[in-house]
Amino acid sequence: MAMTQPLVMALTKGRILKETLPLLAAAGIEPLEDVHSSRKLIFETNRPDLRLVILRGSDVPTYVRHGAADVGVVGKDMLLEFGSEGLYEPLDLGISRCRLMTAGFPDAPRSRPRLRVASKFVNLARRHYANKGIQAELIKLYGAMELAPLMNLADEIVDIVDTGNTLRANGMVPLEHIADVSSRLVVNKAAMRTRHSSIDALVKALRGAVEQGVAA
Numbered sequence: 282m283a284m285t286q287p288l289v290m291a292l293t294k295g296r297i298l299k300e301t302l303p304l305l306a307a308a309g310i311e312p313l314e315d316v317h318s319s320r321k322l323i324f325e326t327n328r329p330d331l332r333l334v335i336l337r338g339s340d341v342p343t344y345v346r347h348g349a350a351d352v353g354v355v356g357k358d359m360l361l362e363f364g365s366e367g368l369y370e371p372l373d374l375g376i377s378r379c380r381l382m383t384a385g386f387p388d389a390p391r392s393r394p395r396l397r398v399a400s401k402f403v404n405l406a407r408r409h410y411a412n413k414g415i416q417a418e419l420i421k422l423y424g425a426m427e428l429a430p431l432m433n434l435a436d437e438i439v440d441i442v443d444t445g446n447t448l449r450a451n452g453m454v455p456l457e458h459i460a461d462v463s464s465r466l467v468v469n470k471a472a473m474r475t476r477h478s479s480i481d482a483l484v485k486a487l488r489g490a491v492e493q494g495v496a497a
């Protein structure tokens with residue numbers, strides 16, 4: 282009989298990865314090599330039925346949606362920006378908590394007919410301003426959003442806020458709360474049917490790790 286393919290789990294590199302590994306360990310899953318020091322992108326684990334791939338957060342929903350990965354760990358901000366089509370979101374992992382906010386200079390007048398907003402989250406930002414009935418021109422950036430108002434590229438930004446230190450250091454303040462963010466386990470909808478028992482066991486093991494407060 283042919284061997285079943287291992288489940289593929291797509292992890293978000295960077296700060297989410299650091300907080301995901303202890304949850305995986307508590308769920309009995311350990312990569313066979315050090316994921317931080319290796320240049321590899323695919324990692325075998327102590328479980329022959331589970332393989333890890335390590336991606337940018339913005340690519341995780343794409344891999345899982347297309348079934349190239351069966352499950353993934355990704356920030357809610359990425360799901361709000363790129364959509365959850367084709368994905369189930371069965372578990373809030375409670376890690377990498379932060380907020381999506383609009384931000385700008387305190388007391389800046391909204392004097393232009395169209396507010397200029399810089400963000401890497403242009404889709405969710407456009408929805409936010411449209412819901413408030415504010416005409417906004419979205420300017421796509423890939424990082425250092427805080428620079429845009431300082432250089433008069435934009436009037437406001439939409440960005441992640443945690444401690445508020447980055448905004449403060451650049452003379453800005455958080456303005457409107459858009460959404461609370463934490464990392465989520467996502468599952469390809471077709472895989473949830475075809476590989477139900479393995480995925481269900483994985484979700485339960487990770488839920489146990491979250492409930493134990495491993496990441497706290």
Ligand SMILES: Nc1ncnc2c1ncn2[C@@H]1O[C@H](COP(=O)(O)OP(=O)(O)OP(=O)(O)O)[C@@H](O)[C@H]1O
Binds near residue numbers: 339356463
């Ligand atoms: N300051 C923060 N505190 C807590 N969580 C955060 C913070 N900033 C980002 N996150 C979460 O971590 C995820 C990855 O953020 P990080 O800053 O590591 O990636 P990035 O380098 O900006 O991503 P990319 O390279 O894909 O643009 C975000 O999608 C968000 O869910």
Ligand SMILES: O=P(O)(O)OC[C@H]1O[C@H](OP(=O)(O)OP(=O)(O)O)[C@H](O)[C@@H]1O
Binds near residue numbers: 424425440444448
């Ligand atoms: O409110 P704070 O605690 O200051 O956190 C917010 C900052 O964190 C993130 O940047 P990150 O530290 O990941 O830097 P990078 O996106 O430039 O890598 C985000 O893009 C904000 O700039």
